Amino acid sequence: MLTKRLIACFDVIAGRVTKAQQFQDNIDVAPAEELAARLYADQIDEIVFYDITASAERRKIDLETVRRVAGHVFVPFTVGGGIRSLDDMFEVLKAGAEKISVDSMAVRDPTIIRAGAEAFGRQCIVLSTQVKQVGRRAGIPSGYEVFIDGARQATGLDALEWVRRGESLGAGEVVVNSIDRDGAASGYDLDVTRAVADAVNIPVIASGGAGTVDDIAAGLTDGGAQAAIISSILYSPRLANVGVAELKAGLAARGVETRPFLDETGAEAGGAR
Amino acid sequence: MIGVIDYRAGNAPSVSYALAHLDLEHRLVAGPAELRTADRLVLPGVGAAKATLDSLFEADLVDALHERVLSDRVPFLGICIGLQILFEHSEEGDVDGLGWIPGVVRRFPDSVRVPQIGWNTVEPTRAHPVTDGLVAPAHCYFVNSYHCDPADPDDVLAVTDYGSPFCSVAGRANIVATQFHAEKSGPLGLGLLERFAGWEPRC
Numbered sequence A: 001m002l003t004k005r006l007i008a009c010f011d012v013i014a015g016r017v018t019k020a021q022q023f024q025d026n027i028d029v030a031p032a033e034e035l036a037a038r039l040y041a042d043q044i045d046e047i048v049f050y051d052i053t054a055s056a057e058r059r060k061i062d063l064e065t066v067r068r069v070a071g072h073v074f075v076p077f078t079v080g081g082g083i084r085s086l087d088d089m090f091e092v093l094k095a096g097a098e099k100i101s102v103d104s105m106a107v108r109d110p111t112i113i114r115a116g117a118e119a120f121g122r123q124c125i126v127l128s129t130q131v132k133q134v135g136r137r138a139g140i141p142s143g144y145e146v147f148i149d150g151a152r153q154a155t156g157l158d159a160l161e162w163v164r165r166g167e168s169l170g171a172g173e174v175v176v177n178s179i180d181r182d183g184a185a186s187g188y189d190l191d192v193t194r195a196v197a198d199a200v201n202i203p204v205i206a207s208g209g210a211g212t213v214d215d216i217a218a219g220l221t222d223g224g225a226q227a228a229i230i231s232s233i234l235y236s237p238r239l240a241n242v243g244v245a246e247l248k249a250g251l252a253a254r255g256v257e258t259r260p261f262l263d264e265t266g267a268e269a270g271g272a273r
Numbered sequence B: 001m002i003g004v005i006d007y008r009a010g011n012a013p014s015v016s017y018a019l020a021h022l023d024l025e026h027r028l029v030a031g032p033a034e035l036r037t038a039d040r041l042v043l044p045g046v047g048a049a050k051a052t053l054d055s056l057f058e059a060d061l062v063d064a065l066h067e068r069v070l071s072d073r074v075p076f077l078g079i080c081i082g083l084q085i086l087f088e089h090s091e092e093g094d095v096d097g098l099g100w101i102p103g104v105v106r107r108f109p110d111s112v113r114v115p116q117i118g119w120n121t122v123e124p125t126r127a128h129p130v131t132d133g134l135v136a137p138a139h140c141y142f143v144n145s146y147h148c149d150p151a152d153p154d155d156v157l158a159v160t161d162y163g164s165p166f167c168s169v170a171g172r173a174n175i176v177a178t179q180f181h182a183e184k185s186g187p188l189g190l191g192l193l194e195r196f197a198g199w200e201p202r203c
Helices: A032-041 A063-070 A086-094 A104-108 A111-120 A159-169 A190-199 A213-220 A244-253 B012-021 B032-036 B049-058 B062-071 B186-197
Strands: A005-013 A016-021 A024-031 A046-051 A077-080 A099-102 A125-133 A144-148 A153-158 A173-178 A204-207 A227-230 B002-005 B026-029 B040-043 B076-079 B087-090 B101-107 B116-124 B138-144 B146-150 B156-162 B164-172 B175-178
Touching (some): A005 A244, A005 B116, A016 A032, A032 A046, A032 A063, A063 A086, A063 B012, A077 A125, A086 A099, A086 A111, A086 B012, A104 A111, A111 A125, A111 A159, A111 B049, A125 A159, A144 A159, A159 A173, A173 A190, A190 A204, A190 A213, A213 A227, A213 A244, B012 B186, B026 B032, B040 B062, B087 B146, B101 B164, B116 B164, B138 B186
Parallel strands (some): A005 A227, A046 A077, A173 A204, A204 A227, B002 B026, B002 B040, B040 B076, B076 B175
Antiparallel strands (some): A016 A024, A125 A144, B101 B146, B156 B164
């Protein structure tokens, strides 16, 4: 059976993982390479790396840090930030990523989604969205609007219309990142996550706001997501951290199945060996 | 020396990082002369079938691959799209593959979320030196919209369930191929790569 995924998210500035609240006030956590090695050893299911200032600074992604992280991560590794062309995608894959996340640049030029899917397969293209509850109004029938450039810029796009369009253009996954909940540790925005999960037939990743194992479980059940992005709970200096093994045990106790934790012999906990 | 085939649409570096982590001697091979120097080969992939085949032809790698794998019988590991292009035909882009393993590649039905992305259980259907470490339930990492359907059941080495069972490891003679990303499946996947590096096929 396909299990649910726990994805650690790295917001990277100058080679270091940082932690923000509502996309602001980033504080320093650790070098990306060091945190990646630690989380791989802790058996995280996947890592997402965002070069969070590349897009706003109109510069290319920090490939050197991508390479250094990739050398330590033998679970899936997605990279995003400042990707604006097929050549950029190609460079990121050659640096050791196997999925590419597009966000602000895809809003500016949606054809990049199709071009990426044709060149590398749709499973390679992750559409990341920053959504904010703005109330239902003309042009925003769902009440959720898409923002870009680190949540600084409104787009006038309705969140559900945008993810449907992203899917039809060739996105293989969609991340629903709640701006309102980012770094708040008050739980994912389950309403918009569920609405997106119902709107598309590609995997949906909940993001923004998980502070407890109950929050993660809710995103993966009531929110309808196939994967949960976590960061604060793993390593934010602002709150008590919980390890991957403990999170997985907590999810299992709540009936949510993830990749089993491997014991020292390399066998899966609860496995036949 | 393991040659990791490095073509434009591929993710050869990910495999290279994994082999380096295992201290296994390897090299990225991008042209036919280099490819002929490797005594075992890995064909990784993340891409679409047509783009992958196009880039293999553009890099003039297809004849050298046929020669080394089918005539010289060097051990060969295909990963993900590197499995799918071994078959006769793929529904993805309606293209013909290399035809090394009889059968076709089909899309998952719309009754499941496509692509399949995540950790799913791999259950070996018969003993094989390369898949020996996968004792059910062994979770490996999949990213795929299409899956192979071998014509000969003997070519199925493991199955996985996604809505219905599909072949997740295929192989015959000196060829083995995983639909999951062995290089991205944590310790279990790294174990498979290590076993492949020591595999001496009897053929």
